[in-house]
Amino acid sequence: MKDPAVKRKTKDSEQYSKELVLGILLTIAILDHTRLFFHYWNTNPGNLESTTPLLFFTRFISHFFAPTVFFITGTYLFIWSKAKSKRQVCYGLLRLALLLISTELVVNNFLWTFDPFYRTIGLFIIGALGLSIGLLAFLQFLPEKFLLVLSLLFLIAHHLLDGIPVTGKSPASVIWYILHQQKYIPSGEYLFIVNYTIIPWFALLSLGYTTGYLYRRKWLLATGIVLTCLFFILRGMNWYGDPKPWIRQETFTKTVLSFFSVTKYPASLDFICITLGPMFIVLHCIEGLQNKLTDFFVTFGSAPMFTYLLSTLVIHLAAMINMELTGGSWSALLITPDSYQQGNVLSDYGYPLGTVYLLWLLFLFMLYGCCKFYHSFSSKRTV
Template identity: 45%
Template sequence: MSVIKSTRIQSIDILRGVVMVLMALDHTRDYFHLDASLNNPTNIETTTPILFFTRFITHYCAPVFVFLAGTSAFLYGNNKTKPKLFKFLFTRGLWLIFLEIFVNSFNWTFDYTYSLIALQVIWAIGIGMIALSFLVLLPKKVILGIGIILVAGHNLLDKTIAEGTSFQSIIWYMLHQPNSIPISGTRFAYIIYPVIPWIGLIALGYCFGSFYTRGFCAETRKKWLLSLGIGAIVLFFIIRGTNMYGDLTPWSTQDTFTKTVMSFFKVTKYPPSLSYILITIGPSLLFLLAIEKAKNKITDFFLVFGRVPLFYYFLHIFVIHSFAIIGVILFNEGWRDILSNISDRSIIGLAKYGYSLFVVYLVWIGIVALLYLPSKKYMIYKANNKQKWWLSYL
């Protein structure tokens, strides 16, 4: 890798790069796995241990992505006035929501009529940044308290269920209950990422950025990373073990030990439960501790993706979806009929013509390798053109 001077925190970018690469695995599975449209990979009755693990390991992507977005916001605003930070977070949040609706929805469906608008992680970060733009005007201890309350307490709302398309129901779908909303005719929006816990997580990530300010004692930071990481994992096992709170779906003893373990780790992502956040953020903090001083070819590889996350995010979905269509054309004699019957070229339709999990892993590795060079070139371009304000939005 070319030597690039940067004031960015390397360990944070490496962690972000790792989850970005894992994200490609999950999305490759969505498009290429034969079973993707038929069964949920966490369905204990139909899944396999390797398929379950493939899905579980990618659970780390969204929470780490959101958490570190908050951390990056803190580091970005560390030497800026609160009004300037407010403006940046508010406008970038709006920009991300725009990208989610008009770019990401198209990447997922290749449907220029936008019959489906999927509000996913980019939407959640966008809303989180808008919320954070107001939160940063408050004392940091207050931000921390709000973050803890939203992350730890939102499962108290699990039993509140809205129905229909009233204004109140739509607001509730946005806040805490995944659901679809009709827009007009056959068009609808699907809110996959309700925002209450994600706002809490981005707020916690913002406070976490304090550990990486210039002059902060490295040994003290390591002690905090160790304590918070282990504490989150221990708390996960306590809360999940009691089966009383912290997740919409309780675990249960199954007919085999393996299935029981899978049931225990089958945590809820939509919206992310307290258990889900604890078992993903906890190990991630320990990972940050482990790689704080790491510098080798492997970390350099992940560093590339971690420094251009938004560019890589949109590019990898477009490429994976394109390759899925190419796969249908190359390996199905009746591909014209197949594609003509998929009105929006959607993920669900293509997945019916998928492949084994082994092929999924091979395609994933190939796609990540393919995206490395353009991501690296863009990383270098950003590093050499810091004076261009618009790059901070990409």
Template identity: 40%
Template sequence: MALVKSTRIESIDLLRGIVMVLMALDHVRDYFHYDASLHDPTDLETTTPILFFTRFITHYCAPVFVFLAGTSAFLYGSNKTKTILFRFLFTRGLWLILLEIGVNSLNWTFDLSYSFVVLQVIWAIGVSMLCLSFLVFLPRKLIAVIGIVLVVGHNALDPITMQGNAIESVIWYMLHQANGIPLGDATFVYFAYPVIPWIGLIALGYCLGSLYTRGYDRSLRKKWLLGLGFGSIILFFILRGINVYGDLVPWSEQDTLSKTILSFFKVTKYPPSWAYLLITMGPALVLLHYLEYVKNYIGDIILVFGRVPLFYYFLHVFVIHVGAILGVILFNENGMALVSSISGNPIAGLAAHGYSLFMTYVIWIVIVTLLYFPCRKYMIYKINNKHKWWLSYL
């Protein structure tokens, strides 16, 4: 299959495509795996190694997504003035926040009353882009220092916790403590992605974009990617081994070796700890190095998802949600009544009528396969209509 010609950097789109395919696995598990309604897949008392791995492998999605948003921002602005880049990042950041609130929350719940609004990764990218729009006026080395300080230093803020709905508490929930607040009598807003470390990560991704400027030595870029990647992995093991700083919850010895290993790799995502970002971005950077060699049929397929990330994100959640509803209706007696009776958390309610982990994997493969066709069609449309400015926001 010949891929439609594009000027985009293939290795970046490949990495983005890989994590977006993995992201669908986690969301299929949310809606279709019966245990998702009962237990946290990282709960050492109830999980299994394969279930833990199913969740752990999807940890790579959000940080790579945010990091590459920064890289793409650098590449977008490489032949533009800082003012133009600022305007694009600022307006796109606002647009993503609006999409998160208005579209994504509805996509996850199908609740037209918006009684439960969860601010997730699209929100985090939007806020991070707003901040990056101002950072781009600084020297790149200073941006890198700010990114490192936010990523490495934010765990020093872990002991600070707040409660209640006071303005300072709400600001802290946005910045560093996952929590929620009631908004009036009918809506509850949950800040699932506190933004301090995500801002640091997008800043570091922006700085990495300099490795992809025209004329940059390819062999030197690969050395940087390998060095940064393996360095992050080694630092993760050192940091977790010392077990003093870098994650909200230290690991501990369990009653079995397998549980102890799982405890070691059970890193905090909300907000993403330094350890979490090391063990996700380290392998991702190594993979980014090797993806420069990939030229095959499978790679061409994955590239499609990586080139239409926002379209894919909203479409895959919608398809998964609809699929879960249809599954309950078609494979349960009085299925329509069961769907109508689900209240509270609709995701857990649908998963309660779900399937084994094996079937969850099968459903994931089927859904990703189905998503390929509209994504490819939209990708071709974008390539053939580059002159339409609004497509850069979608």
């Protein structure tokens, strides 16, 4: 029987570095989720009139998680597909897509709301990843170079669609929302949320898939530098790359925040450049790095779905228990469409950001123990 730590040490440096980056970014995503449930309710970190540099930064660094997940998933799918026929790849991707979409609708939506009536249904990262993989199942039949060019075109040119706003609840409108336009769709007592629009997120997944054979340490550094520089050029010119241009503010600090306030929903070209660029540079720098600290993060990154879902459960449950212990009602944190409205029962709920960071550290160590147990249990089943 092999110890999970020994198994990790036998991994090639490329896989280890990917899991390390995923682990680091998962811990940052957990910080942002802790902020959502424990900081002052309905606070918008991107509102320059009310935000602080630390609050803005706390949200901004979480942006790196989703693009990294989509791109690295694409590279994993490329490696998995190499020994299979196109038809086998198609069936395998469709099964994975169905599993992810089901997980989003049944599990992830419940963990975010704890509402047994599912009155809030969202298309978030897991569902968007599933839809993107389902689309890849069919488009992978295209020649690789053509699919690569198509993916780049999606990323670069999707802002040309920004001028086509759609309203209503017709099937065609809903399809458009899923493809390109973030939308909150109220319907009676239900609320449907489309956050992760498919065009740019599929392009990221497809880029990882079509450039899998190019994945080299030197390539990562060069691409990372190019993307980071491209962000500063595009953002500095302020005419293309993000639907929300930056504006000179009354203070230098707020001007900097405005400059880096890029659009995630839908993912803008500026957003992709400033997240993927530094991530590639980090992947280049950490390859071959391994010690107790990196093993700590790899424990999270080697089981990202388990870590993500468990962390959401732990954070939401802890918030409900805290609400009950501090004189409120745990049912206030059953998230419904009313929870998104200003002036709701949660308007006076929340803690300073320093408290959020302390809670985040507590959650990390709790989750670390659970993830270690999960790895130990899963390794016993495979021996």
